[in-house]
Amino acid sequence: MNEGVNRQDGRAERWRQHRVERRREFVEAAIRALDRHGPDAAMADIARAAGVAKPRLYRHFTDKAELFVAVAERASELVWDRLRPALSEPAAVRDRVEQSVRAYFSAVAEHPNVFRMVGERRFLTRTAQPDPVAVGNTAMAALIAAVFDEYLRAHGAHSTGTLPWAHGIVGSVEGATRWWLADGTLGQQEIVEHVSVLVWGAMEAVLRSAGVTVDPDQPLDLDLDELPTR
Template sequence: MARTVKGPDARRERWKGHREQRRAEFVEATIAAVARKGPDVGMDDVAAEAGVSKPVLYRHFTDKSDLYLAVGQKATELLMDRMGPALVADGPIRGRIAGIVDAYLSVIEENPNLYKFVVKGSFVDRPVEKDLVAEDKNLIATTLARILGDYLRSFDMDSGGAEPWAHALVGMVQNAGDWWLDRQTMSRANLSDYLATLIWHAIDGLLRSAGIQADPGQPLTPLRLVD
């Protein structure tokens, strides 16, 4: 097992994995502390939750906002792990829409506290430099814009509205999700279906207005001119 080429100093590398693991551990502690004491916990609380005292925390995070970002990143992973597949899945357009919407709703349903914590962002005092929520929404909207643009172009339609529409759709699902999280007056499947219906009708209407009769069961890249 002897290293043939000696690296700069093995002592520097020894902890690489450990540090990552420790950060993750503190992220978990933060989530736990928030669940226990509400979103306005202090660094002392987080440290206590992790069974450690404050300076230790500060060896792993430069800052309260650094810790917040780490938690946000964790949440982003949870979200993207679920949304990614739904976004790239192919198949009939109507079903894809429902799948994407439901993927999102399932994540916030399973992690409501984490979701609120990250989105409300009241954990950090000063405005944080990187707005993770905005970045996520942007990423999703950009992806949607591409899908939607492709879809429209497949009918030889103008895809100029794809970007604003994509952002509109993102906001739509998010806000409906927020409302639903607060007062859960219907099942998730029900809401997914309502939203997917709304979205499908909007898209269908766009096509109709261009004189195209689309079918919700059509695969994504449908009717592309075969010539």
């Protein structure tokens, strides 16, 4: 009897893994369709990119909104995967800021239509649906706050303001990103430079308010092994 149960459990697990893999494949197909057709890409466009009939998509996603939620979550992963190593890279603080901003915009520039769709929240068609952008922004703010905390600890200081500071920076960068994607007058290098100035200025000001003055060009070794993960 146990052997039969184990076989059933094994089949169920293989089926679950299959569904996870297929969903992942369809999300990547949706990204390709968005890259090609823009934020208005239709389910038919996504099905063609995936090489399947459109009804096959609905076996894994209730509707387009649910699929776009998964795409938004994947976009957050792309940003996270590039930003976290940049934050962890040993460097002077101002260089670390620019590396991080550059890493972020490299993801945006690679898939601008995906981030246009995400910025416009085209997936929020049901009020009960969680906003993956808000979830991702909260995680990103926690990461930046952890960096603030580590800088403060390195100078024997502490502040309760690290999370609100971090959320303010995330919101500012998100707003600048939406403007950049909509306006189109600045190149990638220019927006990286401008946003780096914004982020560094904010960091310098908030650290100073906590009694910490950081030389922007002085390398500072920080213990960032305990940075939060997604």
